[in-house]
Amino acid sequence: MGPLLLALLVLQPAPQPSAREQYGQLMKQAREEVDRYAKSGAPPGAEADPRLQWAARLWELRKQHPQDPIAGHATRESLRLLLDAGRADEALARIDSLAPSDAAWGAGILTQLREASVQKGDPAVFSSRAAKLLAAAPDAEFRARVHFAIGRFHVTREEREQAEAAFEAAIAAGASTEFGKRAKAEIHELRSLNLGQPAPAFAVRSLAGKQVGNADLRGHATVFVYWASW
Amino acid sequence: MRERYSKNGVVFLGVPADEEEAPVRQAIARLGIPWDHLFDGRGFEGPLWSDFNVDGTPSIYVFDREGRIEAKRTSAPKLAEILEKLTAK
Numbered sequence: 480m481g482p483l484l485l486a487l488l489v490l491q492p493a494p495q496p497s498a499r500e501q502y503g504q505l506m507k508q509a510r511e512e513v514d515r516y517a518k519s520g521a522p523p524g525a526e527a528d529p530r531l532q533w534a535a536r537l538w539e540l541r542k543q544h545p546q547d548p549i550a551g552h553a554t555r556e557s558l559r560l561l562l563d564a565g566r567a568d569e570a571l572a573r574i575d576s577l578a579p580s581d582a583a584w585g586a587g588i589l590t591q592l593r594e595a596s597v598q599k600g601d602p603a604v605f606s607s608r609a610a611k612l613l614a615a616a617p618d619a620e621f622r623a624r625v626h627f628a629i630g631r632f633h634v635t636r637e638e639r640e641q642a643e644a645a646f647e648a649a650i651a652a653g654a655s656t657e658f659g660k661r662a663k664a665e666i667h668e669l670r671s672l673n674l675g676q677p678a679p680a681f682a683v684r685s686l687a688g689k690q691v692g693n694a695d696l697r698g699h700a701t702v703f704v705y706w707a708s709w
Numbered sequence: 710m711r712e713r714y715s716k717n718g719v720v721f722l723g724v725p726a727d728e729e730e731a732p733v734r735q736a737i738a739r740l741g742i743p744w745d746h747l748f749d750g751r752g753f754e755g756p757l758w759s760d761f762n763v764d765g766t767p768s769i770y771v772f773d774r775e776g777r778i779e780a781k782r783t784s785a786p787k788l789a790e791i792l793e794k795l796t797a798k
């Protein structure tokens with residue numbers, strides 16, 4: 480190997496880590512530092528809280544790689560760190576900077592918005608933004624997603640009728656979309672799976688060859704253990 | 710845990726997510742699971758999953774003596790407390 484070629488090889492710059500690798504490294508460091516900080520007993524949200532610094536780093540990553548699917552995760556985790564630090568206003572300012580077309584909405588930002596609303600103790604924090612998102616929704620899938628999030632918001636507030644109405648709206652917006660389907664399950668949950676309600680009707684054969692149905696649940700407490708062989 | 714609560718009349722039933730029966734029977738033998746299993750071969754699409762809104766394992770439902778939902782989609786660590794309360798009734 481000639482000296483020129485050798486020099487070229489040695490001078491080759493190290494490959495840039497991908498956005499996903501950078502995200503993994505940031506998250507690992509963030510977790511370690513936040514753990515250490517939490518164990519030290521220091522209060523969340525103080526100036527020295529490492530959550531603030533890592534929230535900023537993750538937001539930077541999002542800005543550097545707006546087209547990468549990892550940007551959504553970085554966005555969500557940045558917001559989560561801010562909310563864990565009790566900085567709801569800062570989290571909301573960042574949420575408000577996201578366009579309805581931002582891919583990050585698909586990564587659970589509406590859940591962070593709900594959490595911010597809870598922290599602020601003001602349901603309007605959530606509902607005003609949800610209404611704006613609905614008005615600007617780029618497509619049916621997004622509308623279904625927002626209606627679904629509104630439904631979940633009402634579920635956590637134990638506002639059953641409003642929750643059902645929002646889930647119905649999600650189904651109307653897109654019954655075959657992911658959130659249309661999940662809305663159907665949520666309505667079923669609200670109507671038929673409350674504690675104290677009779678188990679939904681079922682009739683299944685058992686591996687021992689018995690026909691088992693609701694009548695067999697009577698007379699003794701029963702435990703269903705959901706599992707898989709794999 | 711199951712031995713203790715079986716004496717109190719608690720019935721355990723497995724609900725495998727599998728669509729094929731052979732691996733289920735093998736796993737039951739290998740793990741020595743002593744209770745019966747409700748198996749329809751429909752996996753997550755089966756009514757015990759879709760009508761009970763269970764979409765992953767492990768998960769646990771508990772019903773009281775009247776067949777009413779006592780706990781839904783709970784976990785093994787919480788089961789002892791739930792059964793303690795239920796069998797004391």
